Amino acid sequence: xxxxxxxxxxxxxxxxxxxxxxxxLSTSIRMSVxxxxxxxxxEILRSxxxxxxxxxxxxxxxEYSFQQAVYDVSKNGGYFFIQPGVPTYNGLPIWRNYxxxxxxxxIEEIKKSTLSYLNKYMSSIGFVNSGQYTEVSIGDYTPVxxxxxxxxxxxxxxxxxxxxxxxxxxxxxxxxxxxxxxxVCRTNEPGxxxxxxxxxxxxxxETTCNSGENLYSLTYCDSTASxxxxxxxxxxxxxxxxxxxxxxxSCSCIKITIMPNVFLINASSSQDITIESxxxxxxxxxxxxxxxxxxxxxxxxxxxxxxxxxxxxKDKLITALSSYDCSSNNETVKSAVASAILxxxxxxxxxxxxxxxxxxVIKPDCNSTVAxxxxxxxxxxxxxxxxxxxxxxxxxELRFYxxxxxxxxxxxx
Amino acid sequence: xxKGFFPFTIAxxxxxxxxxxxxxxxxxxxxxxxxxxxxxxxEYEKSFSDLLMLSLLRLNYNSTYPAYRVLAERSVNGFDDSxxxxxxxxxxxxxxxxxxxxxxxxxxxxxxxxxxxxQTGEAFIFKPYNPNxxxxxxxxxxxxVER
Numbered sequence: 006x007x008x009x010x011x012x013x014x015x016x017x018x019x020x021x022x023x024x025x026x027x028x029x030l031s032t033s034i035r036m037s038v039x040x041x042x043x044x045x046x047x048e049i050l051r052s053x054x055x056x057x058x059x060x061x062x063x064x065x066x067x068e069y070s071f072q073q074a075v076y077d078v079s080k081n082g083g084y085f086f087i088q089p090g091v092p093t094y095n096g097l098p099i100w101r102n103y104x105x106x107x108x109x110x111x112i113e114e115i116k117k118s119t120l121s122y123l124n125k126y127m128s129s130i131g132f133v134n135s136g137q138y139t140e141v142s143i144g145d146y147t148p149v150x151x152x153x154x155x156x157x158x159x160x161x162x163x164x165x166x167x168x169x170x171x172x173x174x175x176x177x178x179x180x181x182x183x184x185x186x187x188x189v190c191r192t193n194e195p196g197x198x199x200x201x202x203x204x205x206x207x208x209x210x211e212t213t214c215n216s217g218e219n220l221y222s223l224t225y226c227d228s229t230a231s232x233x234x235x236x237x238x239x240x241x242x243x244x245x246x247x248x249x250x251x252x253x254x255s256c257s258c259i260k261i262t263i264m265p266n267v268f269l270i271n272a273s274s275s276q277d278i279t280i281e282s283x284x285x286x287x288x289x290x291x292x293x294x295x296x297x298x299x300x301x302x303x304x305x306x307x308x309x310x311x312x313x314x315x316x317x318x319k320d321k322l323i324t325a326l327s328s329y330d331c332s333s334n335n336e337t338v339k340s341a342v343a344s345a346i347l348x349x350x351x352x353x354x355x356x357x358x359x360x361x362x363x364x365x366v367i368k369p370d371c372n373s374t375v376a377x378x379x380x381x382x383x384x385x386x387x388x389x390x391x392x393x394x395x396x397x398x399x400x401x402e403l404r405f406y407x408x409x410x411x412x413x414x415x416x417x418x
Numbered sequence: 419x420x421k422g423f424f425p426f427t428i429a430x431x432x433x434x435x436x437x438x439x440x441x442x443x444x445x446x447x448x449x450x451x452x453x454x455x456x457x458x459x460x461e462y463e464k465s466f467s468d469l470l471m472l473s474l475l476r477l478n479y480n481s482t483y484p485a486y487r488v489l490a491e492r493s494v495n496g497f498d499d500s501x502x503x504x505x506x507x508x509x510x511x512x513x514x515x516x517x518x519x520x521x522x523x524x525x526x527x528x529x530x531x532x533x534x535x536x537q538t539g540e541a542f543i544f545k546p547y548n549p550n551x552x553x554x555x556x557x558x559x560x561x562x563v564e565r
Contacts (some may be wrong), residue, residue, distance in 0.1 A: 020472035073547040
């Protein structure tokens with residue numbers, strides 16, 4: 006009996022030990038599970054925080070990308086990359102080659118470049134998945150506004166009839182809207198000189214005349230003007246615009262709006278930015294925006310108004326060379342040309358324009374006809390934080406070439 | 419002797435059973451409590467440290483210059499004593515820390531004279547464009563004051 010009791014106690018002891026072991030095992034497993042859950046919870050919290058960091062930083066990345074894009078594209082003459090086939094001179098694109106215009110899409114190239122740099126920022130964050138940014142908006146408007154005017158009137162040469170009494174000749178007469186109504190304006194009768202019909206009151210129209218109207222010299226729309234040029238200048242002034250150019254019966258005016266230099270830029274992507282672990286996936290909207298300061302539109306407006314919509318260099322050359330003739334001294338002409346080109350330079354609080362004549366060619370048989378290759382630089386006076394070997398504040402400078410001459414028939418460059 | 423030994427055995431068995439139950443139940447509760455405390459503290463500190471960095475990046479140094487720029491553009495714009503004091507004051511206040519060290523992967527940005535080692539928060543910031551380094555990781559190590 007004593008032996009049985011010892012066995013019972015031993016068994017009870019064994020059960021006690023086994024129970025403790027079971028409790029410890031169970032606790033350890035539970036602790037292990039808890040630790041795993043805890044690690045996952047930490048991971049989730051950190052993921053959310055990381056996404057929040059991306060969200061805080063994206064506007065800055067967008068701004069840095071935009072600044073770099075403006076700097077690089079401007080330095081490259083308005084191109085993100087100068088593609089083969091783009092005409093260049095001294096490694097820079099030629100925006101005007103006499104009457105040919107090769108203007109890049111400066112703003113579009115900046116947008117393209119901004120997207121490229123922004124996507125580099127996104128791919129440099131290893132722990133998030135993000136689609137490519139596909140759209141950047143900077144501002145949508147036309148800084149250079151051009152209007153063309155013509156002078157029109159219903160005055161016409163018509164009412165033709167055969168004059169049998171004088172030997173069957175055909176005659177036409179100026180209509181009643183003409184100042185010289187009834188005068189013969191066309192005839193095949195020998196010895197009779199027809200006159201030109203003169204409208205009583207010409208009417209300014211934009212681009213083209215209305216149906217039933219004819220085009221007349223601009224002076225018929227402004228009786229006080231002594232020349233077509235004067236009539237055009239007065240019309241532009243009336244419209245609150247600047248005079249650009251004129252032909253015998255058309256007048257071009259231009260208006261450059263000084264743009265504000267603060268813009269809200271926005272980058273968008275169709276895909277969200279996501280972060281995911283085995284048990285967790287979080288995402289945020291990838292669209293981002295930032296307020297930036299830039300004069301890109303003022304730079305573009307200056308370039309377009311002076312070298313695309315008109316040829317300011319040619320106009321200056323014509324004016325400067327008007328006092329010279331074919332036999333004028335070569336060096337004197339060159340000096341006058343250089344001075345005339347430099348006279349186009351200007352500077353305001355936003356931008357500065359500088360021109361450097363790189364090549365001046367004088368027509369061999371006539372020294373008053375000149376062709377030039379001019380390097381144009383339009384600098385933004387705002388500082389941009391950009392990389393060019395080192396990261397520093399720099400001023401973007403749009404650089405390109407204008408090749409022109411005082412007479413487009415002379416094209417030696 | 420035979421008759422008196424059986425009750426003793428029963429009593430011994432009851433005692434063993436009771437002790438086993440008490441120890442088992444207490445052990446489970448104590449272990450869980452301790453473990454949950456540890457986990458919660460760990461999770462809280464990790465989350466708080468990262469959130470602290472987020473809050474720091476959202477601060478404004480002045481009306482036009484956010485703390486984000488102070489850190490991201492310090493190699494270009496400089497990192498003067500006023501900026502250092504601003505960040506130092508904010509970290510001390512927000513982390514309730516007596517010692518801290520703000521550093522990137524290669525060097526220290528801002529630190530106190532005493533050694534910081536207890537809590538760690540991390541953040542990354544976008545730097546001004548440089549093809550070689552677009553992102554910088556910043557770590558804040560600090561010792562939260564025990565209260």
